[in-house]
Amino acid sequence: xxxxxxxxxxxxxxxxxxxxxxxxxxxxxxxxxxxxxxxxxxxxxxxxxxxxxxxxxxxxxxxxxxxxxxxxxxxxxxxxxxxxxxxxxxxxxxxxxxxxxxxxxxxxxxxxxxxxxxxxxxxxxxxxxxxxxxxxxxxxxxxxxxxxxxxxxxxxxxxxxxxxxxxxxxxxxxxxxxxxxxxxxxxxxxxxxxxxxxxxxxxxxxxxxxxxxxxxxxxxxxxxx
Numbered sequence: 029x030x031x032x033x034x035x036x037x038x039x040x041x042x043x044x045x046x047x048x049x050x051x052x053x054x055x056x057x058x059x060x061x062x063x064x065x066x067x068x069x070x071x072x073x074x075x076x077x078x079x080x081x082x083x084x085x086x087x088x089x090x091x092x093x094x095x096x097x098x099x100x101x102x103x104x105x106x107x108x109x110x111x112x113x114x115x116x117x118x119x120x121x122x123x124x125x126x127x128x129x130x131x132x133x134x135x136x137x138x139x140x141x142x143x144x145x146x147x148x149x150x151x152x153x154x155x156x157x158x159x160x161x162x163x164x165x166x167x168x169x170x171x172x173x174x175x176x177x178x179x180x181x182x183x184x185x186x187x188x189x190x191x192x193x194x195x196x197x198x199x200x201x202x203x204x205x206x207x208x209x210x211x212x213x214x215x216x217x218x219x220x221x222x223x224x225x226x227x228x229x230x231x232x233x234x235x236x237x238x239x240x241x242x243x244x245x246x247x248x249x250x251x252x253x
Contacts, residue, residue: 033049034131056131059127059128073111075132075135077132080130084100085100175220180245180248183206183239184242194240224248
């Protein structure tokens with residue numbers, strides 16, 4: 029039986045250690061391998077998943093079979109709260125990106141938790157508000173930006189500044205993953221990355237993409253189609 033603690037879960041930070049320990053005892057714990065499905069969109073499972081270690085991605089699939097990536101979820105976060113809150117079917121699937129340790133809390137105890145701790149309910153509302161804002165941005169970009177510009181904008185979002193100037197995307201998503209994030213094809217993502225390299229704006233370094241000129245990348249992303 030896999031067990032651990034929930035001390036690193038940000039949503040649960042306001043709880044006392046003994047409260048998190050009691051909550052951990054109500055969870056089902058499981059490890060997942062990279063690429064292994066965790067939740068299926070068609071599942072009737074309504075658990076909330078606390079990501080103790082590793083990363084997962086939230087994905088959906090169009091009728092054509094094309095993958096649509098919604099988000100990458102890092103350790104310390106949670107996922108699956110929508111179905112737990114409203115009892116409706118899952119809106120997306122969840123897959124492991126790394127070796128993951130996940131604690132699953134059924135919807136009933138999750139409701140009890142939010143009712144007993146209003147501060148957690150407020151934190152949950154703030155999380156959902158961020159998701160809505162991020163979705164609004166992506167919808168707007170799909171409406172006014174071409175595919176290449178969306179790739180550039182996503183790279184700008186993923187980049188972290190470096191102390192000596194410039195920025196870095198680390199790890200750089202695969203071309204398939206990058207394409208799924210912005211709703212385009214792998215070929216378009218590859219073409220955008222190649223154009224940036226030829227222009228001297230970026231340079232690959234292993235699994236990292238060094239952005240040598242962040243301002244030029246931002247300017248390209250603003251060239252609205």
